[in-house]
Amino acid sequence: MEGFFGTEYMPKIETGDILFLEDSLKDACTIERSFSLLKLAGVFEKIGGLILGKHEKFDDNGTGKQPYEILLEVMGDPKVPILADFDCCHTHPMFTLPIGCSVMLDAARKQVSLTEHPLNTFPFK
Template structure:
């Protein structure tokens, strides 16, 4: 199976009454949190179907059940598919999705953390731009400013503009890929690893000790990732300080680095387009990431 990049597929702006579905590709979600998240999204005028999930150990059903659910949802005329939660399990679905999904139409696939594996998979395989944003279970733990930006992106087609801290000056343009660091590293060496050439790479992580982050960053370095990308963007690394991880990235990448983006496992988890053309400016006078809808 070829994973060469297909022509980019643009998704539509959502409208009041747009129908979508919640899917569970990874760990078992909390039913109460899902109910609250769905109720909140309905205040935006969205119609949402929630599929029942099963439990298999720490997963929301057997691999075949979770993969078939997602493949089936992709065949229906939904405008968006929103992950219930992350955790672990998306990686196990990829060989099954290779067989079950032959094509996709424009549809928003939304989530983050472990689900970033699927965001990159659908972009790499089909050219589908996906949305790195809070999962349904975390919507009630997300800041109001984040939710306002998310609504503007999905329902009004607004661009994404984020500022951060300059760790190394420079300017770069390219397609943005990435997401959760552990999840991304799990793709290395497989046929599902994205093509990093000329890309802007975004990374975030939660509750990993500094030495474990060092190991993950070193693995990316030995895989040649930092020689291929054009720019590096860093979100929240919850559990460690930026001053602790700053030397780790400066040692391995010589291009522009913009850190401290309000994206990750905290209450500020602003949306990012995975697969969209993006511009990174990191200078003493101005620093930002711009993604056009």
């Protein structure tokens, strides 16, 4: 995301959106920087929830911290529901989550449900 953040290719984040973040093969320093960019840009103030994908082959740089713990440090006191270690994209098992599709997030039950057919969102909003 850092490669296109702030450009015309970055999807517009609306108030109440559910933000999905995922990656693999990164380290603690890199994801802390990415989360900090989102915080400084005001993204965490807009969203209505956050889904954090399971980070395969994560390097904690000796901190013993997982991506979810680093996210919480950066966010401070999150005001939105967060679902962490979601099996999606760069992980095993792999579930494909359509980008731009409306979802319902129930972090307490650890569930994500599509609320519309993925093809109804193409071309992206």
